[in-house]
Amino acid sequence: MSSLFFPTRRLALRPSTSTAICAQCCRPFSSNAMLFSGHNRWSKIKHEKGAADAKKNAQRSTFSKHLTLYSRLYGPDPNLNSQLATVIAAAKKAGMPKASIDVAVARGQGKSSTGAGLESITLEVMMPSSVAMVIDVETENKQRALQDLRSMIKKHKGTVTPTAFLFTRLGRIILKDNGHEFDEVFMQALEAGAEDVEQDEDNDIIVWTQPNTMHQAVQNLGKVLPSAEILSSEIMWSPTANRIKLDDVDAATAIGNFLVALQEYPDVQGIYANAERGAISEDAWKAVEDNLDT
Known part of the structure; x- marks a missing residue:
């Protein structure tokens, strides 16, 4: 019976014991390698x-x-x-x-x-690596939203503290370029109430206004440039001081995870930060950049 279930037991008394034991010992290593591969x-x-x-x-x-x-x-x-x-x-x-x-x-x-x-709430947050954030929220239950977001901030090692003084409020309207000459859009936008106009790397037109004139500027642009598609319009927080460079991959990943959690929270309407890419890969930075509204 023992020879049926333990065929190598007799080999323990032979001079070649080490060979037999080695052969047996190698099996678990082979099995572990397969487990690691699957992992x-x-x-x-x-x-x-x-x-x-x-x-x-x-x-x-x-x-x-x-x-x-x-x-x-x-x-x-x-x-x-x-x-x-x-x-x-x-x-x-x-x-x-x-x-x-x-x-x-x-x-x-x-x-x-x-x-x-809906009620509007603004949360000011400082994250590790000294990255300042401002989070705009619109909710029907202010108490619940504050409790949820404060818990989320604490979980991601952030601190609720004044940071808005590091930003300024601006109105931003983004128009899709539908064949208009930039100079034409520039002049029409200024007449519609814009303070500045620029073109981004995607050739979209960015129109800057004061916060209290943005909504009227949007309406005016729709009249003077009816073929231009309005991609977004918002009153945003733009950093005024030097931006913080993210040089550490772990710090960037942690901030990226926090931003994803914020974006998944339905009452969050805008997330703004004074971070910029430092000595990290483009992929690591993209996880941060894609979830910011700056």
Whole structure:
């Protein structure tokens, strides 16, 4: 019976014991190597899934902002608002839940999906590596939102403390270039109430205004440049002091994870920081940059 289940036991009395034991010992190492290989494969799958989820969240955040924008500018009825209807169709095709679409459209009217009015909150935060942030929030339940966000900030080792003095408030309107000459847009934008106009690397037109004149400038631009597509309009926080360079990959990853968590919180409407890329890879910086509104 023992020879059936333990065929190598007799070899323990022979001179070649070390060879037999070595042969037996090698088996677990071979087995462990397979386990490590599977573990590495699973880690890769999790990394790819995490990247895909982050991309999906960023896409839904973009849809939400466009839905809110077009609802605010041209009304909440897609039958009377072709731009809103176009974004709704694209969001549905991308798999955005109907409930999330309804929330974004209602937010453009200053209401929650239940019809309750929204309150505005601004949270000022200092993160590790001395990165200052300002977070704009619109919510129907101020107490709940503050509790949730403070808990999130603490979990990611941040501190709620004054940081707004490191920023200035500006109105920013981004227009898609639809064949207009920049000089033409520049002059029309100035007449519409802009203080400055520039063109970014994607050839989109960025129009800067004072916060209290931004909404009127948007309306004026829609009249003088009817073919120009308004991609976004917001009152944002722009850093006034020197930006903080992110040189440490671990610090950048930690901040990126915090930003993803903020973007997933439905009441967060804008996240602004005084960070810029330092001695880290483009991929590491992209995880931060893609989740900021600066």
